[in-house]
Amino acid sequence: MSSTVVSTQQAEIEETMKRIQTHKGVHGFVVMSNDGSFVRSTIDNSTTMSLTGLIRTLSDKAKSCVRDLDPQNDLTFLRIRTKKQEILVAPDKDYLTIVLQANEQH
Amino acid sequence: MFAPMEGGSAGRRGGSTRSNESSKWDYVKTFYTDQAKWDFVKSVAFFGVAELNEEHTRILTARNPQAAENIIRYSYKDRIYKPIPHVDQLAVHYQMDSNLINKDSDDAKRQVTVDTATEGVEVGTASVGTDAETATKEGEDEDEDKPKKTAGAGGKGKKLTNQFNFSERASQTYNNPCRNRETFVEQTPRAVFTDNVSQWSIFDAYNEDFEQQQKLKEKESKKHTLKKDDDRKKKFVPSDQQAGDEFAKFVRSKTANISLKILERMINLNTFDDIAQDFKYWEDAADEYREQQGSLLPLWVFQYDMVKKLSCTNLAWNTQYPDLFAASFGSYDFLKQSRGMFLIYSLKNPSFPENMFPTDSGVMSLDFHPKHPNLLCCGFYDGSVAVYNIADENKRPKYQSTARSGKHTDPVWQVRWQKDDLDSNLNFYSVSSDGRVVCWTLVKSDLMYTDIVQLKLDKPTTETDEGVPLTTLGCGTCFDFNKQQDYLFIVGTEEGKIHKCSKSYNNQFLDTFDAHHMAVYAVRWNTYHPKIFASCSADWTVKIWDINYKDPLFVYDLGSAVGDVNWAPYSSTVFAACTADGKVFVFDLNVNKYEPLTEQIVVQKKRTKLTHITFNHQFPILLAGDDRGNITTLKLSPNLRKKPKVKKGQEVPEGPEAENAKLDKILALIRDPDAAKNKPTTQGATTTS
Numbered sequence: 001m002s003s004t005v006v007s008t009q010q011a012e013i014e015e016t017m018k019r020i021q022t023h024k025g026v027h028g029f030v031v032m033s034n035d036g037s038f039v040r041s042t043i044d045n046s047t048t049m050s051l052t053g054l055i056r057t058l059s060d061k062a063k064s065c066v067r068d069l070d071p072q073n074d075l076t077f078l079r080i081r082t083k084k085q086e087i088l089v090a091p092d093k094d095y096l097t098i099v100l101q102a103n104e105q106h
Numbered sequence: 107m108f109a110p111m112e113g114g115s116a117g118r119r120g121g122s123t124r125s126n127e128s129s130k131w132d133y134v135k136t137f138y139t140d141q142a143k144w145d146f147v148k149s150v151a152f153f154g155v156a157e158l159n160e161e162h163t164r165i166l167t168a169r170n171p172q173a174a175e176n177i178i179r180y181s182y183k184d185r186i187y188k189p190i191p192h193v194d195q196l197a198v199h200y201q202m203d204s205n206l207i208n209k210d211s212d213d214a215k216r217q218v219t220v221d222t223a224t225e226g227v228e229v230g231t232a233s234v235g236t237d238a239e240t241a242t243k244e245g246e247d248e249d250e251d252k253p254k255k256t257a258g259a260g261g262k263g264k265k266l267t268n269q270f271n272f273s274e275r276a277s278q279t280y281n282n283p284c285r286n287r288e289t290f291v292e293q294t295p296r297a298v299f300t301d302n303v304s305q306w307s308i309f310d311a312y313n314e315d316f317e318q319q320q321k322l323k324e325k326e327s328k329k330h331t332l333k334k335d336d337d338r339k340k341k342f343v344p345s346d347q348q349a350g351d352e353f354a355k356f357v358r359s360k361t362a363n364i365s366l367k368i369l370e371r372m373i374n375l376n377t378f379d380d381i382a383q384d385f386k387y388w389e390d391a392a393d394e395y396r397e398q399q400g401s402l403l404p405l406w407v408f409q410y411d412m413v414k415k416l417s418c419t420n421l422a423w424n425t426q427y428p429d430l431f432a433a434s435f436g437s438y439d440f441l442k443q444s445r446g447m448f449l450i451y452s453l454k455n456p457s458f459p460e461n462m463f464p465t466d467s468g469v470m471s472l473d474f475h476p477k478h479p480n481l482l483c484c485g486f487y488d489g490s491v492a493v494y495n496i497a498d499e500n501k502r503p504k505y506q507s508t509a510r511s512g513k514h515t516d517p518v519w520q521v522r523w524q525k526d527d528l529d530s531n532l533n534f535y536s537v538s539s540d541g542r543v544v545c546w547t548l549v550k551s552d553l554m555y556t557d558i559v560q561l562k563l564d565k566p567t568t569e570t571d572e573g574v575p576l577t578t579l580g581c582g583t584c585f586d587f588n589k590q591q592d593y594l595f596i597v598g599t600e601e602g603k604i605h606k607c608s609k610s611y612n613n614q615f616l617d618t619f620d621a622h623h624m625a626v627y628a629v630r631w632n633t634y635h636p637k638i639f640a641s642c643s644a645d646w647t648v649k650i651w652d653i654n655y656k657d658p659l660f661v662y663d664l665g666s667a668v669g670d671v672n673w674a675p676y677s678s679t680v681f682a683a684c685t686a687d688g689k690v691f692v693f694d695l696n697v698n699k700y701e702p703l704t705e706q707i708v709v710q711k712k713r714t715k716l717t718h719i720t721f722n723h724q725f726p727i728l729l730a731g732d733d734r735g736n737i738t739t740l741k742l743s744p745n746l747r748k749k750p751k752v753k754k755g756q757e758v759p760e761g762p763e764a765e766n767a768k769l770d771k772i773l774a775l776i777r778d779p780d781a782a783k784n785k786p787t788t789q790g791a792t793t794t795s
Contacts, residue, residue, distance in 0.1 A: 031362075099373060
């Protein structure tokens with residue numbers, strides 16, 4: 001019973017990931033785990049490495065800042081809007097998910 | 107001044123006064139040969155005897171003239187520079203280190219004893235020598251000598267090193283040569299451990315500890331294995347250093363699922379940013395210039411591939427989460443019957459449904475439970491009903507009715523949850539074309555049914571006396587329960603009649619309205635007023651009724667078959683209707699009793715029929731479903747949401763009582779046309795806003 005439960009969840013997650021990757025405007029999608037090994041990436045290796053290292057430190061700093069202000073609070077999401085694109089970061093207990101999306105042109 | 111003059115002084119005695127004095131001195135001087143005495147005498151003469159006899163006290167002090175008088179030192183206690191109170195006046199005149207000790211001191215006494223011991227020994231040896239010589243002679247003196255001897259022997263107690271009886275022997279052991287030997291051990295595995303401590307990490311640690319304690323307590327009290335252990339074991343599968351397993355671990359982790367969902371929503375928010383902004387903040391400014399007209403701003407359109415060919419058959423908002431809604435899909439076409447589906451959408455993610463539940467036959471209606479927002483009951487085209495738990499991982503219904511357990515023989519057009527019955531079992535009602543209104547109760551794992559009402563048709567006037575009259579049943583298409591009086595409900599039929607029924611009477615109707623010429627598609631009680639309801643039908647009309655009157659209060663002709671009508675949750679006088687030519691109409695009885703405030707086409711392709719419409723409880727939006735599987739969100743413009751203007755100073759009435767009063771006022775105007783004719787000005791005042 002639990003194995004079927006897990007597999008549907010697995011299927012759901014894979015589908016969500018596929019949808020995210022094919023969403024309009026999304027350039028890149030990276031998932032990495034807390035101990036440094038990365039799970040999935042759709043951009044080239046060198047960029048992934050540098051991106052994850054830098055984003056990891058920034059996300060930790062932001063999380064530390066939020067929790068220092070109020071330990072019961074926690075960081076759900078981090079967004080960095082640059083001239084060329086927008087970096088969306090979703091930190092998690094064990095993983096860190098990063099999406100690069102193009103800015104909307106109005 | 108007193109220059110001594112030598113000799114020749116006698117010769118000047120008899121001279122001037124000056125020379126008198128000087129000569130006087132010279133004379134006197136001859137008596138003093140000592141220079142010191144002469145100086146004294148001179149000083150006596152200079153100062154005068156009286157002065158000399160003055161007592162000059164001289165004090166002998168122990169003050170050291172060489173010592174400084176004002177030494178300033180920094181006082182750490184007072185933290186200022188302070189003069190020291192007492193300057194050391196000790197002056198050392200002479201110091202020398204030597205080796206002389208005072209006779210009476212301890213050191214000297216010790217030294218004396220050591221010296222006498224050595225002397226005594228020497229004396230002892232000398233006396234031994236003399237003893238041998240005088241042994242025979244002085245035999246008695248031996249006794250005397252003995253104490254000397256003993257003294258000597260006592261002296262001898264200290265071992266003497268002399269050349270006769272002292273020998274020193276020494277030898278050297280063999281020193282082993284030193285050799286170095288080293289060995290390397292296998293290095294103990296090292297790992298660098300670093301961590302940051304901050305307020306929140308301490309907080310987390312405490313929380314974990316607390317939870318562990320709670321779990322221990324629970325285990326002690328309950329003593330049954332938690333089901334979650336299986337899932338946890340799955341997560342702790344030892345990971346190889348391969349990306350494949352890493353990925354597998356990732357997909358199994360539940361928190362990753364949540365963060366992915368959040369990410370997807372944010373991406374969607376970015377893509378549909380302007381729509382989201384409109385949803386929150388857009389208020390049509392043009393409404394100020396349009397007296398009574400309002401408009402509907404289209405926001406998101408929810409589409410899904412698999413339901414493109416199906417019609418939206420029902421829409422229901424979740425009771426707990428105002429952004430979550432369920433849409434059921436099936437087919438209204440009798441000939442084209444296939445599978446169905448219902449989707450759970452969230453406004454936060456317009457591109458993809460949160461959940462999908464495929465079903466075997468088309469879903470005709472669904473309803474969320476008011477208290478349990480995860481329970482959904484639905485009715486199918488094949489006549490069965492089912493209850494789903496949407497939080498459940500698998501997509502099977504929790505309960506399903508079968509042919510044996512009383513399922514309908516015709517499509518179930520509407521289902522509605524009711525309050526828990528006396529045994530606190532959940533129950534819901536369903537109405538179907540087979541003419542039955544059935545109450546289903548969830549008892550443990552079964553679905554039990556009870557027929558509540560059978561929609562019997564009136565007997566035809568021409569009746570033959572012979573034969574047994576068959577009671578034919580009408581086809582129910584919709585129903586609604588009164589919000590204030592739970593047992594009262596109205597049922598609409600395909601013949602165009604509306605029946606007023608009660609849960610307690612199952613044989614006959616309380617009342618019947620000849621409402622429409624064609625099938626009634628929807629009946630709805632007013633949200634606030636307990637006696638008013640609206641009905642819409644395929645005969646192009648929407649009618650507003652009062653339960654006590656046979657005639658409708660208002661009739662609106664909308665030009666095409668009306669699929670659905672629904673009252674607004676925020677006002678007792680606003681309602682919306684959607685038609686088969688793709689238009690949405692919004693009426694406000696308070697503003698204009700005869701014309702809609704808005705009449706707007708909202709579908710994208712022509713010949714799309716709108717099938718259902720519903721208001722959201724919290725946000726000013728409408729959901730409209732059509733027969734191509736799309737659901738359009740529309741935002742109501744400010745004119746449509748107006749509250750009646752009050753004069754300044756009056757309180758703005760809020761709440762259901764005010765809403766009822768508002769409606770009553772309008773109804774009174776309708777029913778009393780004479781009064782309306784006599785007071786045209788007041789009527790004008792109430793209808794303008």
